[in-house]
Amino acid sequence: MIVAFSVSPSGVGPDGAAGEDGSVSEAVAAAVRVVRESGLPHETSSMFTSVEGEWDEVMDVVRRATEAAGRYGSRVSLVLKADIRPGHTGQMQAKVARVEERLRH
Numbered sequence: 001m002i003v004a005f006s007v008s009p010s011g012v013g014p015d016g017a018a019g020e021d022g023s024v025s026e027a028v029a030a031a032v033r034v035v036r037e038s039g040l041p042h043e044t045s046s047m048f049t050s051v052e053g054e055w056d057e058v059m060d061v062v063r064r065a066t067e068a069a070g071r072y073g074s075r076v077s078l079v080l081k082a083d084i085r086p087g088h089t090g091q092m093q094a095k096v097a098r099v100e101e102r103l104r105h
Contacts, residue, residue: 001052001053001054001055001058001082001083001084001085001086002050002051002052002082002083002091002092003050003051003052003058003059003062003080003081003082003083004048004049004050004080004081004082005048005049005050005051005062005065005078005079005080005081006047006048006049006077006078006079007027007028007031007065007066007069007070007076007077007078007079008024008027008028008069008076008077009024009027009069009070009071009072009073009074009075009076009077010073010074010075010076010077011073011074011075024069024072026072027068027069027071027072027073028069030068030069030071030072031049031065031066031068031069032044032049032065033068034061034064034065034068035049035051035061035065038051038057038061040052040053040057040058040061041053041090041092043092048079048081049065050092052089052090052091052092055084062078062080066078
């Protein structure tokens with residue numbers, strides 16, 4: 001499966017104060033660090049991080065990444081989209097390659 005997800009904390013931060021500029025980059029970096037350390041195939045863009053693997057391992061990474069971001073606020077928002085296709089791996093690049101091939105014709 002491939003899961004594209006985005007996490008963002010809100011509310012007060014770990015020191016009891018809201019961020020001055022509204023940036024959540026530190027919290028997002030903490031979440032992305034969890035994904036990168038998982039060893040699963042992944043990609044990060046300006047809006048989402050995608051991770052590929054088996055259901056249990058992917059959902060565990062999403063849970064831990066959400067918890068990591070959640071340490072930067074009193075609540076956290078999670079947006080998740082999943083492509084569940086049992087028996088298929090390497091699809092993050094393969095799906096894009098198929099579209100690029102169509103665009104060349």
